[in-house]
Amino acid sequence: MSWWGKLVGGAFGFMLGGPLGAVLGAALGHRFDKGLQGLPDEQISWGPGDQERVQTAFFTATFSVMGHLAKADGRVSPDEIKLAEALMAQMSLSSEMRKTAIRLFNEGKAEGFPLDEVVEQFRLECHRRQTLIQMFLEIQIQAAYADSRMDRAEEALLLHICSLLNVSEFTFRRLERMIRAQSHYAGTGRGDRAPSRTQGLSVKDAYDILNITPEATDKEVKRAYRRLISQHHPDKLVSKGLPEEMMKMAAQKTDEIKKAYERVKQARGMA
Known part of the structure; x- marks a missing residue:
């Protein structure tokens, strides 16, 4: 059974405690605010339910922090709401999961949202899985660009x-x-x-997507591409705790990385 199936089915043996549990509990109408809060890393048990815990933590933190970020500049713009809805659509969430994601987004917007505690517990739950933490940050940065720019308040919060x-x-x-x-x-x-997608990918954007400069050698271009593909591989991310529902989003990112690599190869005349 998936992490979501266990969550709604009442099998809470792997359920989060602490701030993340409180936020998720509020979204679900339950109370799971006991557990990890205040425990040092070495006292946390990482048992067989680890992956399901991480998937639950990732889902909870992603949408609640996104809601908090959307309000960083004092108001939640229609574009920020649209981006959150687009992410939910891209994940092909079930009706119940979508409702929970929206409630989590609203929890993040609420006064008194414990951002520091939620992010700190998310870090502990990830257990040093840097590719997962990076994916979380990519989603939040993407949310900040929902209205085409990142303002100073959003940048400071990120x-x-x-x-x-x-x-x-x-x-x-x-x-x-x-x-x-x-x-x-x-x-x-x-x-x-x-530009619209039909106008094509510029060489500058292709270099930026690969996180390299035009001065990079062909060998460095290939190395950057392979590193990014490895970091964003959907199956690898899911094995580390990315919810299965987010595989499509990870696949889209790998597709964009591949297109960027092909554009740079074309511009350089690389084989």
Whole structure:
């Protein structure tokens, strides 16, 4: 049975406690606010239910933090709501999962949302799985670009989230450049510079998606491509705790990385 099936079926042996459990419980109308809160990492048991715990934590943190981020600039824009809805549609969520995701988004928007505690517990649940933490950050950065730009309040909040996750500003800037290029290519922004997908991928955006500069050698281009494909491989991410419902999103990212690589190869005349 999937993590969601166990969740709604009442098999809560793997259920989260602490802040994430409280947020999820509020969305589901239950109370799971006991457990991991305040426990140091070495006291947490990572048993057979580890993957299901991580999947539950990822789902809970993704949509609640996205709601909090959407309100960072003082208001939740229609584009931010549309992006959250588009992500839910891309995941092909069931009716009940979609309702829960919306409730989690609203929990994140609410006054008193315990951002620091939620992100800290998410980090513990991920148990140093950096590719999973990076995927979480990519989704949040993508949410920040829902209205075609990232304002200062959103940037400051994302940097704060990175510090809680022990992610460097250098890594954040690298991810931000990649997501900005992907959003530009996909035409998710509304600005005049955002082309539709039919206009093709520019060489500049292709380099940014691969997180390299035009000065990179052909060998460095190939290395960057292989690293990104490995980091975003859907099956690998699911094995580390990405909810199965997010596989389509991971697959889309790998498709964009492949297109960027082909565009750079074409521009360079690489074999």
